[in-house]
Amino acid sequence: MNDKYLMENVMFGSKVMGDLYLHGVMESTNETVNGAFNKALNETVKMHHDLFKEMETNGFYSLSNVDESKIKQKKKSLECECSDCLEKEN
Numbered sequence: 001m002n003d004k005y006l007m008e009n010v011m012f013g014s015k016v017m018g019d020l021y022l023h024g025v026m027e028s029t030n031e032t033v034n035g036a037f038n039k040a041l042n043e044t045v046k047m048h049h050d051l052f053k054e055m056e057t058n059g060f061y062s063l064s065n066v067d068e069s070k071i072k073q074k075k076k077s078l079e080c081e082c083s084d085c086l087e088k089e090n
Contacts, residue, residue, distance in 0.1 A: 004060045007051060014048040 021044055024037030055061040079085075 003058065004055075007055050007058075007060060011048065011051050011055070014044055014051065018044045018048060 018041060021037050021041035025034060025041055028034040028037055052061060056063065
């Protein structure tokens with residue numbers, strides 16, 4: 001196994017754990033339990049961000065800016081054109 005493969009798997013695991021902790025935060029009724037889930041969620045989010053930055057530094061994850069015209073074009077392609085929505089716009 002190479003570093004990229006391992007880091008991708010850890011990143012996936014942190015997403016799964018973050019999702020579980022988020023549900024724990026939202027559904028806990030006890031302040032102590034809520035605090036524990038909230039702390040775990042924050043630590044997981046920080047770990048995920050740190051991992052992403054490390055992957056970016058090593059060239060495993062690259063970001064590029066998207067031209068604003070492409071964003072507008074995509075937004076337009078996703079807009080609903082049903083009669084109900086068109087009436088609401090006017």
